[in-house]
Amino acid sequence: MNRLVSMTVNGEARELAVAPNRTLLDALRNEGSLTGTKKGCDVGDCGACTVIMDGRPVNACLVLAIEAEGATIETIEGLQPSYDQPHLLQQKFMEHGGAQCGFCTPGIIMMAKALLDENPDPSEDEIRFALAGNICRCTGYTKIIDAVRATAEELRKAGTL
Template sequence: MKHVITLNVNGDPYTVSVDPSQTLNEVLREELNLTGVKLGCGSGDCGACTVLMDGRAVSSCLTLAVEAEGKDILTVEGLAPSGEKLHVIQEEFIDKGAIQCGFCTAGMEMSALHLLNKNPSPTETEIREALSGNLCRCTGYAKIVEAISSAAQRMNDASERNQ
């Protein structure tokens, strides 16, 4: 039996009819066409499918869509809603050369956002711990850590200027 769910994705409300066996990943990619969300291992190990659900980084491949009822979902598309002006985290990934094939990038950036929302000035160890559920098979971790560290710096500078 299909279930009709209402969820908020990147600030927009959606009502979708889903089968209980559909994961949030399938619904985001296939029903809402948000293909920035990737599907890697499908078993919660690689982090490519990471999205924020009510502010928490979760694996969309292990979340049932039916359980996303009433939740706020943020995907990588929501980081740069205009489609032109990128988020600071995305700009730093580009500037620091933290992207190789790009498959892990969306998940890495969502994990980075989850970390920086909770801890605006993380140490290198804290960044590495926060990324322990995100795998990059191009082996580019050093530059990813650098990118997140300098994104943190820029976000802190910006919030100081705004005060």
């Protein structure tokens, strides 16, 4: 039987009707119509479904939607400050060629955002450690790491952190 689950998604109060066996990932993509969060492996190995839940990055495929009652969820759709302006991380991923097919990109960008929120000046090792749960099968990781480092540098210069 479906239950109504209330959560804040990208700053907006949402109420989604879900069965207990619905994952947060499926609820966001289907009932929530937010398909930016990707479904890769669906068992917590690939990180494509990474969203930020109450300030912490999690695999949305390993959270039951009913467990998100009262939670604050951030997804890739909520990242852009406005429709025609990408988030700095998105900008840097474009500049550095940090995406090829792009399927893993929303998860990687959400994980990178969570990292920079917590640690504005990460070393390359810290970036690699944070992104260990995000798999990219086409572009390789060097450009992704470059993009995250460039974002951190620019944020530091702008003094917005």
